[in-house]
Amino acid sequence: MSTILQSPLLTDFLYPFLLIFFICFGILEKTSILGSDKKQLNALLSLVIGIVFVGAVFPKIIAGNLVQFMTVGMVVIFVAILLWNFVSQGKGFTSEGGTKIHKLFVVIVVLGLFFGVLWATGVTSGFVKGIQKFFLFLFDSSWSGTFWTNALFVFFILLAVVIVLGWNHLRVVVRI
Numbered sequence: 001m002s003t004i005l006q007s008p009l010l011t012d013f014l015y016p017f018l019l020i021f022f023i024c025f026g027i028l029e030k031t032s033i034l035g036s037d038k039k040q041l042n043a044l045l046s047l048v049i050g051i052v053f054v055g056a057v058f059p060k061i062i063a064g065n066l067v068q069f070m071t072v073g074m075v076v077i078f079v080a081i082l083l084w085n086f087v088s089q090g091k092g093f094t095s096e097g098g099t100k101i102h103k104l105f106v107v108i109v110v111l112g113l114f115f116g117v118l119w120a121t122g123v124t125s126g127f128v129k130g131i132q133k134f135f136l137f138l139f140d141s142s143w144s145g146t147f148w149t150n151a152l153f154v155f156f157i158l159l160a161v162v163i164v165l166g167w168n169h170l171r172v173v174v175r176i
Helices: 009-030 038-053 058-088 099-121 125-137 146-166 165-176
Strands: none
Touching: 009 038, 009 058, 038 099, 038 125, 058 099, 099 125
């Protein structure tokens, strides 16, 4: 059962329009690209961009996927900040030795955004299907059961030989 807030008129037109309108208006106001104190011009340009945006289907799908990704990403970042404050004993991001963890968080956020955009645009579907085919070839072929059984058998025999002879003794034998 859906509510009035989930009606197609709102989800397909009004929500994407308002999102793009306010983002464009905010960017135009903050950057003053068209000049300072040009609220009417910024609003009119944002209105046109918003109308053009809701007129196309694919950009709305991408924006909807990115909004979903952003909400999950915000929860992940919130949990990461809570964990960092717990680890840094309430000193926040200014504690000593935090520069490496800051770089790690930046890398994680950038990689998450990169893969989120790839996922939202559908670019990765061919890549994922290729990986699935590769693993099916390796593990679901008529020959794969026998191959992997023999490979594991040989691996465990070599592991047993290394353990029995000792790693140092084996290195001496291999050098001769």
